[in-house]
Amino acid sequence: MNAIIAVSNIVRASEQQAEDTLRQAESILRNLAERVEHDKLDAEQRTRLFKVMASNVEATDGIQGLFIYNSNGDWVVNSFSSEAVAKNNSDRSYFIYHKNHPDTAIHIGQVILSRTTGEMIIPVSRRTQYPDGSFSGVVLATLPVAYFQHFFERLDVDKQGVILLALNNGDLLARRPMIDTLMTTNIAKGELFSRYLINSDDGTASLTSMVDGVERVYAYSRIPGLPIVTAAGLSLDSVFATWWTYVYQASIMVVLIIIVLTSLGFLFYRQIQRLLVAEEELRLAQHDLEHIAKTDSLTGLPNRRCFDAKLAQEWSRTFRTESGVALILIDIDWFKQYNDHYGHVLGDECLKQIAQLIGRNIKRPADLAARYGGEEFVILLPETDLAGAVKIAEEVRSAIEAADIEHRGSSAGIVTISAGVASNHQDGVIEPADLLEKADSLLYRAKKMGRNRVEHQFWEVLET
Numbered sequence: 001m002n003a004i005i006a007v008s009n010i011v012r013a014s015e016q017q018a019e020d021t022l023r024q025a026e027s028i029l030r031n032l033a034e035r036v037e038h039d040k041l042d043a044e045q046r047t048r049l050f051k052v053m054a055s056n057v058e059a060t061d062g063i064q065g066l067f068i069y070n071s072n073g074d075w076v077v078n079s080f081s082s083e084a085v086a087k088n089n090s091d092r093s094y095f096i097y098h099k100n101h102p103d104t105a106i107h108i109g110q111v112i113l114s115r116t117t118g119e120m121i122i123p124v125s126r127r128t129q130y131p132d133g134s135f136s137g138v139v140l141a142t143l144p145v146a147y148f149q150h151f152f153e154r155l156d157v158d159k160q161g162v163i164l165l166a167l168n169n170g171d172l173l174a175r176r177p178m179i180d181t182l183m184t185t186n187i188a189k190g191e192l193f194s195r196y197l198i199n200s201d202d203g204t205a206s207l208t209s210m211v212d213g214v215e216r217v218y219a220y221s222r223i224p225g226l227p228i229v230t231a232a233g234l235s236l237d238s239v240f241a242t243w244w245t246y247v248y249q250a251s252i253m254v255v256l257i258i259i260v261l262t263s264l265g266f267l268f269y270r271q272i273q274r275l276l277v278a279e280e281e282l283r284l285a286q287h288d289l290e291h292i293a294k295t296d297s298l299t300g301l302p303n304r305r306c307f308d309a310k311l312a313q314e315w316s317r318t319f320r321t322e323s324g325v326a327l328i329l330i331d332i333d334w335f336k337q338y339n340d341h342y343g344h345v346l347g348d349e350c351l352k353q354i355a356q357l358i359g360r361n362i363k364r365p366a367d368l369a370a371r372y373g374g375e376e377f378v379i380l381l382p383e384t385d386l387a388g389a390v391k392i393a394e395e396v397r398s399a400i401e402a403a404d405i406e407h408r409g410s411s412a413g414i415v416t417i418s419a420g421v422a423s424n425h426q427d428g429v430i431e432p433a434d435l436l437e438k439a440d441s442l443l444y445r446a447k448k449m450g451r452n453r454v455e456h457q458f459w460e461v462l463e464t
Contacts, residue, residue: 002279003234004204008219009286010155010163010232012293017151018165018230019223020297021062022124025141026106027374028056028066029126031336032139033104036068036128046077052340053079059344062147065116067140068128069095076137080116087115089138098127098138108227110171111145111184120145122173148174160214160235168227192220192231207233224305296371298348299355307370307378314382315432318424326389326423328379329439330358330396333416333451335375337409350405350415351375357403361396378439386423386456393419393454401452416452418443426457 032053039045053066057079066079073090089095094109101107109123121142128136152163153176165174170188187193190210196203202221209216216233223230249271256264294306302310311327318325332338332354339347355369358377362369372378379396381389397417405415420442422435429435446455 003217004219005286006156007217007232007234008204010157011219011221011230013155014152014163014165014232015221015223015230016293018148018228019226021143021147022106022108022223022226022228023373024060025063025124025143026126028060028063029106029124029139029141030374031339032066032068033126033128034336036137036139037130041068041076047082049077050079050082053077055344062143063141064114064119064121064144064147065142067142068137069140070137071099071135073138078116089115092123094123094125094140095138098125099135101127102129102133102135103127104129108167110167111173114142116142145174149176149178152176155232157232158235160216161233162209162214162216163232164230166229166231168222168229173228192218193229196220197222197229206236209233224308296355299352299371301355301359301377302368302370304370304373307368307372307380310368310370310380311432311435314380315424315435317382323383324385324423324425325435326381326384326386326421327435327439328381328389328393328396329372329420329422329436329443330377330379330393330417331419331443331447332375333412333418333447334407334410338407338415341407341409353403353405354400354415354417357399358396361392361399384423386421386425389421389423390454390456393421393456397452397454412452418446418451419454420444420446421454421456 032049035045035049035052041049049068053068057063057066067075067089068077069089070076073088073092073095075085075087075089078085092109092112094107097107097109104127107125107127109125111120111122113119114121121144123140123142125138125140128139130136148165152174155163155176157163157176161176163176164172164187166172166187170186170190170193172185172187187210191207192205196205197220202219204217204219207216207218208214215236217236218231218233220229220231222228253264253268253271256267294302296303314325317323332350335347335350338350342350351371355371355377358369358379362379366382367384368380370378370380379392381392384392397419400415400417403415407413407415410416420439422429422438422442424435426438429438442455442457446453449455
């Protein structure tokens, strides 16, 4: 049981680190794509983009480089040099993928050798397109495999233990211990993928490795919303070595009880105390890791994963009790311009301030305020009708406006927010996704109507 808990905690830590890194890369690529699609890439704009990209790389752990390619695969801008580079990456699989796929979601490719540094990297990319939707190029973030390896080395596994990160298709992205020849290996035919992941997104199993033949206790998990699998294994030799040590000590204690009952009783008591302390330390460590897995590391608010779980829980309860649940989706106005003007360090501080202001306006224990992604926040309000949710949204908007946070990139001169408010009693809201979609459309309308406002459709509720 202790081995399963330990290996599960290792997977949770690896999963959180990978998700945080990939979400940061996704946010940066989204911002770069918006710039490329809306601004002309003249010499002046390329210079500005180089500075922004270089700053992003310097400020973000886990990102080695950023690149912009045109529709022919030519290098347009990169974070390594402000000078024009006569290179072409149209042969790369990620470039071919985006050229043939119209969606703008990020694409995580298999490990490749960097043509810039010669290191093994994980390519994370996004399509850019012209106003008519046709392909205009690719923005790319490169994540060094070594970054994940170094993190894995800090985790507590035995000498024969293993930690790995892979794509859903079985392509290996990172592994401890590092074996260079394995980095181009696909492990989809192994039992972990073919027998367990095909039936469950997370769990534990006892397996013999197809790589080294070592039998291990594994924990595994898919990262929600990303095509990534994390897994870790502790060798059965190390697991049973601890157990046999305990058995040996217990046998000695039985013999000593026969010899001198009083002395052995005292020693046995001390052994039990040590075991209890170890169990408590393990429980506290598990609690800390669970908290980390549910918390946004920048703002301290619950993260997207925590919100999704809470929404599903409240929706199920609402369905049973026919009660109300409302949702407020919040976006910081002109936040890209704030980052451009003040830089990402002050941008992060701004996000922290906004998170604190939102949190102060959440009064009830059952209510949940979370960071939804980038500059977006969400508030979930169980047992609340639309009118009550609109009131809270206005209080949050007013509090942020009253904070008077300087924002020279906004026409208001200060940081403001826009919000969309929806409830489960509105037309078309059948599933949790409908509630989110309704709030998102109202948020879009708030921004379209001039920002710094709360949008809702109270008349829909009155009609129903």
